[in-house]
Amino acid sequence: MFGFVGLIFLVIGLIHLYLWKRLIHDPLRRGALHRLGGIAAVLLALLIPATLIGTRTGYAKWLAWPGYVWLALMFYLLVILGALEIPRLLAALWIRARAEQTSAAAAELEVGTPTPRSAADVEVGTPTRVVSAPTAGVGAPTGKVSTQAETTTEAAHGTATANPPHTGTTTGAHNGTATASPASTGTAAEAHNGTTTAAGAHNGTTTASPASTGTTAEARDGTTTANPPRTSTTAQADESNTPTNPPGIDRRLLLARGAAIFAGLTAAGITGYGVKTATGGPRLDRVQLPLAKLPPAMDGTRLAVVSDIHLGPLTGVAHTQRIVDLINSVDADIVCVVGDLVDGSVAELGKSAAPLAGIKSRRGAYFVTGNHEYYSGFQEWVVEVERLGVRPLRNERLEIDGLDLAGVNDLGGADVGDAPDFERALGDRDPARPVVLMAHQPVAAREAAPYGVDLQVSGHTHGGQMVPFNLLVRLQQPVVSGFGEVDGVPVYVTNGAGFWGPPVRVGAPPQVSVIDLRAP
Numbered sequence: 001m002f003g004f005v006g007l008i009f010l011v012i013g014l015i016h017l018y019l020w021k022r023l024i025h026d027p028l029r030r031g032a033l034h035r036l037g038g039i040a041a042v043l044l045a046l047l048i049p050a051t052l053i054g055t056r057t058g059y060a061k062w063l064a065w066p067g068y069v070w071l072a073l074m075f076y077l078l079v080i081l082g083a084l085e086i087p088r089l090l091a092a093l094w095i096r097a098r099a100e101q102t103s104a105a106a107a108e109l110e111v112g113t114p115t116p117r118s119a120a121d122v123e124v125g126t127p128t129r130v131v132s133a134p135t136a137g138v139g140a141p142t143g144k145v146s147t148q149a150e151t152t153t154e155a156a157h158g159t160a161t162a163n164p165p166h167t168g169t170t171t172g173a174h175n176g177t178a179t180a181s182p183a184s185t186g187t188a189a190e191a192h193n194g195t196t197t198a199a200g201a202h203n204g205t206t207t208a209s210p211a212s213t214g215t216t217a218e219a220r221d222g223t224t225t226a227n228p229p230r231t232s233t234t235a236q237a238d239e240s241n242t243p244t245n246p247p248g249i250d251r252r253l254l255l256a257r258g259a260a261i262f263a264g265l266t267a268a269g270i271t272g273y274g275v276k277t278a279t280g281g282p283r284l285d286r287v288q289l290p291l292a293k294l295p296p297a298m299d300g301t302r303l304a305v306v307s308d309i310h311l312g313p314l315t316g317v318a319h320t321q322r323i324v325d326l327i328n329s330v331d332a333d334i335v336c337v338v339g340d341l342v343d344g345s346v347a348e349l350g351k352s353a354a355p356l357a358g359i360k361s362r363r364g365a366y367f368v369t370g371n372h373e374y375y376s377g378f379q380e381w382v383v384e385v386e387r388l389g390v391r392p393l394r395n396e397r398l399e400i401d402g403l404d405l406a407g408v409n410d411l412g413g414a415d416v417g418d419a420p421d422f423e424r425a426l427g428d429r430d431p432a433r434p435v436v437l438m439a440h441q442p443v444a445a446r447e448a449a450p451y452g453v454d455l456q457v458s459g460h461t462h463g464g465q466m467v468p469f470n471l472l473v474r475l476q477q478p479v480v481s482g483f484g485e486v487d488g489v490p491v492y493v494t495n496g497a498g499f500w501g502p503p504v505r506v507g508a509p510p511q512v513s514v515i516d517l518r519a520p
Contacts, residue, residue: 009049015078016045022081023264026256044070055313056375058348064313065503072274072502075466076267084259095251274466274504281322282497282510284330287483289490290518291454293434295402299519304332304361306512307440307459308496310372311352312343314503321355323497323512328360330514334400335361337390338459339370339410339440343500346380357388363400365390370440370460371412372500378418393438395421397429403517404435408448411441420444426451436517442479442493445486456491457515463495463508470508481508 024037051067054060294301304327311320327335337356342349359365367390373381382392393407406429408420420439426448429435434454439445442458463481464470470480478486479493494513499505 012048013045015074016041019074019077019081022256023077023260027253027260044074048074058344061313068314068502069271069275069504072466072504073267073271075469075502076270077263079468080263080266081259084263088255088259091255092252095255098251270506271504274502274506277509278499278503278505280510282326282512284326285482285494285511285513286516287492287513288516288518289455289483289492290520291434292520293432293454294517294519296519298402298517301403301517302330302333303436303457303515303517304330304335304512305338305457305459305492305494305515306336306497307338307370307494308340308462308498308500309337310340310343310496310498310500311349312500315352315498317352317355319498320352321358324355324358326512328358330512332514333362334405335359335365335390336438336457337365337367337385338438338457338494339368340372340459340496340500341367341370341385342376342381343372345377346384350384353384353388356385356390359390366398366405366407366438367392368407368438368440369394369410369413369418371410374410374412374416374418378413378416393425395424397425397435399433402433404429404433405438406435407438408444410439411444420447422447422451426453442477442484442486442491445478445489445491449487449489453489455515455517456486456489457513458491458493459496461493461495462500462505463493463511465499465505465508466502467507 020038020041024034024041028034028037047063047067048071050060051063051071054063055067306323306327309315309320309323342353346353356365367385369378369382369392382394386392393405395408397404397406406425408422408425409418411420413419426435426437429451431452435452437448437453437456439448439456439458441460442456444458445453445456448456458479461470461473461477461480464473473480477493478484479491481493481495483490483492485491492513492515495508495511497510497512499510
């Protein structure tokens with residue numbers, strides 16, 4: 001028992017850890033809001049066991065609404081975020097690919113962009129287009145001065161100089177000295193057999209002005225000195241086109257926030273719709289079922305089948321009265337109440353059950369226990385239900401005008417010494433007569449099959465109550481809602497008129513079922 005409870009607590013904790021990561025940690029930056037979200041996640045994780053224990057013991061019934069509504073909201077957040085994991089992964093892979101492409105493009109731009117050609121890159125004797133202007137600056141007595149950005153000046157003796165992009169001035173001389181203005185940025189000065197000076201250097205040396213950024217000075221027969229690493233202008237690429245932040249971070253944050261907002265709004269919308277459906281009135285589900293052995297005199301016999309009313313902390317006398325009024329509106333011959341009537345003691349819920357005394361039918365109203373009666377003091381409820389005029393069928397059978405009506409205790413009664421007894425209920429009957437079996441769980445039909453049951457009416461599943469939970473219910477019950485067949489036994493399962501736990505129904509509205517039995 002303690003191991004099972006511990007497992008439940010562990011599962012609840014892991015679910016809330018996942019929700020915290022996806023709804024708080026991923027979309028929010030560190031700060032006050034992030035811390036508050038973490039505290040809220042812990043409190044909500046504690047709310048669920050507190051609600052289950054408090055409502056069961058009766059000490060904290062006020063937790064029922066916030067606790068059970070959060071349980072439903074948690075379920076849908078988990079389902080929606082889980083469904084988003086695959087598109088989220090694909091989007092993350094796409095963002096990573098884009099980031100890698102951006103990095104590769106930046107690296108290619110850094111290395112592969114055409115740069116001004118140096119003297120060594122130019123073939124000797126290549127024709128040169130020179131724009132001449134009077135010499136400006138210091139230290140250039142002879143030569144040509146280019147006044148156009150990105151102009152290449154080549155000397156007559158087969159060498160060339162190239163100025164840096166856009167902002168430099170290049171001064172070239174045949175056999176003399178080339179000087180670049182100290183004020184220039186990105187300036188190169190070259191000479192064939194003499195001295196190249198950047199920003200005021202004179203004899204046999206090439207220097208780069210400390211004031212210039214991104215400047216390179218070269219000489220064929222001298223020495224070359226480059227200034228410290230570039231900080232603004234380079235000969236390869238314009239740094240204004242290079243990202244300064246790691247690519248993809250903003251996109252990942254946007255993706256996380258978008259997923260969190262979508263999941264939150266969708267889960268809230270579904271839960272709100274489910275609350276409205278569950279707390280509204282049940283609907284009528286009408287079906288006609290043929291019984292091969294039904295005598296003609298019984299043709300059209302009408303059964304009103306209701307289950308899982310679940311009187312409890314979130315329901316009251318109005319809930320029961322609404323169900324009774326709906327049953328009375330169908331003019332039933334037989335009323336079958338197939339278990340899970342209550343979630344609490346007679347002392348707690350006796351007033352809520354009182355309207356059952358008003359059920360009207362031609363041939364009576366009948367009751368079998370469900371698993372929740374065994375959590376709520378089944379002995380006293382058997383007595384109370386009979387006092388209200390609804391007859392319990394406890395592993396027994398009645399003959400009603402050519403039709404046998406049988407009832408068995410719920411399978412859960414085996415744990416408390418009140419197990420179903422199919423032999424007692426069905427073993428000695430006349431096989432020529434049709435029999436309708438009341439059994440809370442659809443799976444009971446497997447044990448009823450050897451007795452030739454013509455129809456079993458059941459509840460227990462709530463129709464799944466909250467889609468897609470119905471998929472899990474199907475793993476345990478052979479029929480979840482409506483008509484089916486189990487080991488040759490026709491089984492009809494009603495969704496139930498109430499709810500258990502969360503006051504939420506999605507895809508399985510509350511219902512009272514009306515079955516018209518037809519003779520062949």
